[in-house]
Amino acid sequence: MSALRRIFRREPESLKGIRDRSAVVRSAEIAGPAFPRPVSGEEARAALERSRARRAAANGAA
Amino acid sequence: MQPWPGEVLDERSGEIAVGFAALLTRQAAWRHRRVERITVLSHERVRRHVSVDFTVPESHREELRLSESEWVVPLAYLAKRLLVNFDLFMEDEAAVALLRSDEAQMISRELLYVMLDLDTEDAIEEDIAPLIEWILAAGPAEAEQVDAAVGELEDALGPLPGFSALAAQLTRGFLLCAVLDDVSRRRVVKFAYDQPLARPGRSVHFYDTPGCTQAASYHAEVEVPDEMRARTTDMVDDLTGRVLALGPRDTDRPAIHYVAEADAAARPGLSVSYGAERGRFLVPAAIVAWVIALGLALPWLFADLPALAASPSPAIAILLSSSAIFSGLVLRSGEHPLVRLMLAPYRLCLATSTVAAVLAGGVLAFHGASGTLAWTWGLGSLVAVLSASILTVEAARAPAAARDR
Numbered sequence: 240m241s242a243l244r245r246i247f248r249r250e251p252e253s254l255k256g257i258r259d260r261s262a263v264v265r266s267a268e269i270a271g272p273a274f275p276r277p278v279s280g281e282e283a284r285a286a287l288e289r290s291r292a293r294r295a296a297a298n299g300a301a
Numbered sequence: 302m303q304p305w306p307g308e309v310l311d312e313r314s315g316e317i318a319v320g321f322a323a324l325l326t327r328q329a330a331w332r333h334r335r336v337e338r339i340t341v342l343s344h345e346r347v348r349r350h351v352s353v354d355f356t357v358p359e360s361h362r363e364e365l366r367l368s369e370s371e372w373v374v375p376l377a378y379l380a381k382r383l384l385v386n387f388d389l390f391m392e393d394e395a396a397v398a399l400l401r402s403d404e405a406q407m408i409s410r411e412l413l414y415v416m417l418d419l420d421t422e423d424a425i426e427e428d429i430a431p432l433i434e435w436i437l438a439a440g441p442a443e444a445e446q447v448d449a450a451v452g453e454l455e456d457a458l459g460p461l462p463g464f465s466a467l468a469a470q471l472t473r474g475f476l477l478c479a480v481l482d483d484v485s486r487r488r489v490v491k492f493a494y495d496q497p498l499a500r501p502g503r504s505v506h507f508y509d510t511p512g513c514t515q516a517a518s519y520h521a522e523v524e525v526p527d528e529m530r531a532r533t534t535d536m537v538d539d540l541t542g543r544v545l546a547l548g549p550r551d552t553d554r555p556a557i558h559y560v561a562e563a564d565a566a567a568r569p570g571l572s573v574s575y576g577a578e579r580g581r582f583l584v585p586a587a588i589v590a591w592v593i594a595l596g597l598a599l600p601w602l603f604a605d606l607p608a609l610a611a612s613p614s615p616a617i618a619i620l621l622s623s624s625a626i627f628s629g630l631v632l633r634s635g636e637h638p639l640v641r642l643m644l645a646p647y648r649l650c651l652a653t654s655t656v657a658a659v660l661a662g663g664v665l666a667f668h669g670a671s672g673t674l675a676w677t678w679g680l681g682s683l684v685a686v687l688s689a690s691i692l693t694v695e696a697a698r699a700p701a702a703a704r705d706r
Contacts, residue, residue: 255539283419294414
């Protein structure tokens with residue numbers, strides 16, 4: 240019967256959802272985050288220092 | 302006294318996170334090329350080989366330094382699930398050290414704080430710290446709950462695009478970080494792992510390709526098993542059905558090139574439709590099936606079967622037994638498991654045809670009644686013609702081997 244089904248099969252009109260109709264091999268990887276903009280080293284370092292200062296203050300208050 | 306390795310990483314994690322923030326928000330600017338090779342091991346398992354070709358920008362090398370002669374480089378995000386047969390190598394196949402997931406978490410923690418601070422300076426530490434620890438420790442089943450908690454934080458503080466994008470991925474995965482002894486030049490790091498097919502299937506496979514967003518240039522190629530061809534190889538966005546890139550048709554080593562933007566609204570993957578080559582099984586099987594069909598149909602239509610049953614002709618016996626021998630020749634084993642799975646329905650067709658021939662010959666040899674003879678040979682002819690037709694259509698549709706084209 241599967242041989243007959245293959246002979247009379249019709250190609251789907253759209254590839255939308257092809258993943259669900261196929262044997263799927265998931266990747267061990269996941270996509271990278273969609274960051275809104277590039278971050279420079281200087282911006283990141285300034286953010287780290289602000290964040291660490293806040294964390295230190297919060298821990299000191301506790 | 303020299304500090305212990307864990308203490309070094311604890312001390313350096315903030316500075317490394319600064320470097321990561323710059324590198325991970327501009328992945329295509331320093332990763333030149335990424336190549337994925339997918340080897341189909343069986344109908345249930347593939348092995349994926351990934352190579353990442355990159356140059357760490359000079360301005361960020363000091364940030365990534367772990368010790369005098371060690372630098373930490375982020376290669377990819379791996380899902381939080383078990384890896385099978387994972388290997389990590391340099392260009393010369395020498396093994397590379399990598400950070401354990403708990404070590405990478407130290408950097409990820411600082412990176413989350415950095416991204417949050419870039420989005421807002423209004424976050425309250427007492428609210429944030431437990432959420433960040435939850436993000437890092439969450440299992441795959443908690444992903445939606447963590448997403449909801451991040452959503453609530455956005456409701457309170459306003460949009461947090463960088464933090465929420467990073468949090469979503471660090472909830473589901475962790476950073477794969479290699480520890481290299483030299484980042485002063487262009488490097489190629491390779492890793493490989495086995496993956497099961499989530500739904501084992503015959504002809505159409507879909508390979509997720511999240512890595513296509515992570516380098517300036519992305520190549521994927523598939524090693525097709527012997528006796529098979531990739532009929533079509535397309536890079537498809539599963540969400541919209543849009544074909545992003547077309548690969549060659551009917552080849553045993555399809556390759557595709559594509560570069561996508563890191564876009565949460567797209568789910569790119571490689572859709573490969575496989576076909577068994579016609580020359581090895583389908584054509585011989587179709588010929589054998591037609592010999593059987595004619596051997597049954599012609600006597601049924603034109604011969605006096607009851608008379609033949611009274612004195613069985615050696616010619617018919619030879620014809621039927623030779624059909625069975627030919628069937629045995631093409632019903633062989635020892636192929637790639639995926640080829641065997643794909644050809645199983647057609648082997649069944651040929652086996653059915655052979656059984657019909659043996660039954661018809663048996664009824665004749667045992668002097669069956671004329672009605673039984675007519676029914677057996679008639680049905681046998683029908684089954685044999687149907688099987689031969691199926692095999693002929695599939696042989697005509699199947700790809701030819703390279704040397705036949």
